[in-house]
Amino acid sequence: MNLNEFHKANIARQHEAFAPAHSLTALVVCVQEEVGELAGAVLGVTGEKKRKAHLTQADVLDAVADAMTYLSLVAGSVGCEDLEGLLAETFNMVSERAGSKITVQR
Secondary structure (H helix, E strand, C coil): CCHHHHHHHHHHHHHHHCCCCCCHHHHHHHHHHHHHHHHHHHHHHCCCCHHHCCCCHHHHHHHHHHHHHHHHHHHHHCCCCCHHHHHHHHHHHHHHHHCCCCCCCC
């Protein structure tokens, strides 16, 4: 599966299984929620917060995947059909701005 296949399936699943689909605002709040869970998992894994010490690297990765899933839905809700192209274009723009020769091809 490539990223655009995931993106298309993710959007289709939202409309099929989670109807009605979330609003753009709700999706952004869901992203924020997942990033909060990511922060909590990192605090637990690194030992910064003892009451979260039960959290593992798997919890960190799960939160990353959940946040990426919601970010895909945010992009889709504003009309993005080519997530790979969007990421490549933005990555290359930031590389140029930072003076990096590292770019990605789409």
